[in-house]
Amino acid sequence: MSLALPVLVRGINNLSDARYCAGMGADGLIFTLDPTLPGAVDAATVKELAGWVAGVxxxxxxxxxxxxxxxxxxxxxxxxSVLLRLDRSRQTLPEGLAVPALVEVPPAVITDQHYFTAAIADLSTALPQGFAFFTSLPSTEPLDTAYWYGLTRQAAIWVGGLHTPAEAQRLAQFVRPTGLILEGGDEIKPGLRDFTELEAVFEVLEEV
Structure with a gap:
């Protein structure tokens, strides 16, 4: 399946999600490997699930x-690559990473030009293997596509926190970020998963 934007799916913890997202054209699967974070999985689970999918x-x-x-x-x-949460639990970035990083930051870092410019400079120094930003859309205001288009021309930005499939469609048509990050979910029971929300987003991205 060809999608209008690259897609990563976060919080993968079961085979249903891994196989469905790979089959729908997702470019990557994100596994929480930090045991202090909610929904964490261990390395054995990652390797087991990875054995069932290809091309992601x-x-x-x-x-x-x-x-x-x-x-x-x-x-x-x-x-x-890795996804790093840059929040109160991490005040400094790790150095010497072996792979590129997606760095999750609050929308305020992206939308404040001073902080955004400083963040680009800091990350370029700390992460020589390469980096991109990951942020969520503000939930309190309509999507200003022209403004966000300008931001995504300054640096690689992945966008998450989508509220509706229509928002994904507008991002694909008018903003063109580096890609979208969607949220995985839990199985209802082994082998049974409701993909209604994910399916709606994949469908609009296929139609753009």
Missing amino acids: ELIGEFGNVPSPEINRLVAECGLT
Whole structure:
């Protein structure tokens, strides 16, 4: 399936999600490998689920985890990149990462030009392997497509926190970010999963 934008799916913790998202054209699957974060899985689970899918990148999500441990899991799980949460639990970025990073930041960092410019400079120094931003859309105001288009021309930005499939469609048509990050979910029971929300987004991205 050809999608209008690259798509990553976050919070993968079951085979149903892994196979469905890979089959629908997702470019990558994000596994929470930091045991202090909600929904974390272990390396054995990542390797087991990865054995059932092909053609997708494997990405690990981390909070306040030292670089050597991140790099160990990168090697063990065959990760192509990592997602780093930049929040109160991590005041400084890890250095010496073996792979590129997606760095999750609040919308305020992206939309404040001063902070955005400083963040680009800081990340360029700290993450020589490469980086991109990941942020969620503000939930309190309509999507200003022209404004966000300008932001996505300054740096690689992945967008999450979509509220409706129509929002994904507008992003694909008018903003053209680097890609979208969708949220996975839990199985109702082994082998049974409701994909209604994910399916609606994949469908509009196929139609754009």
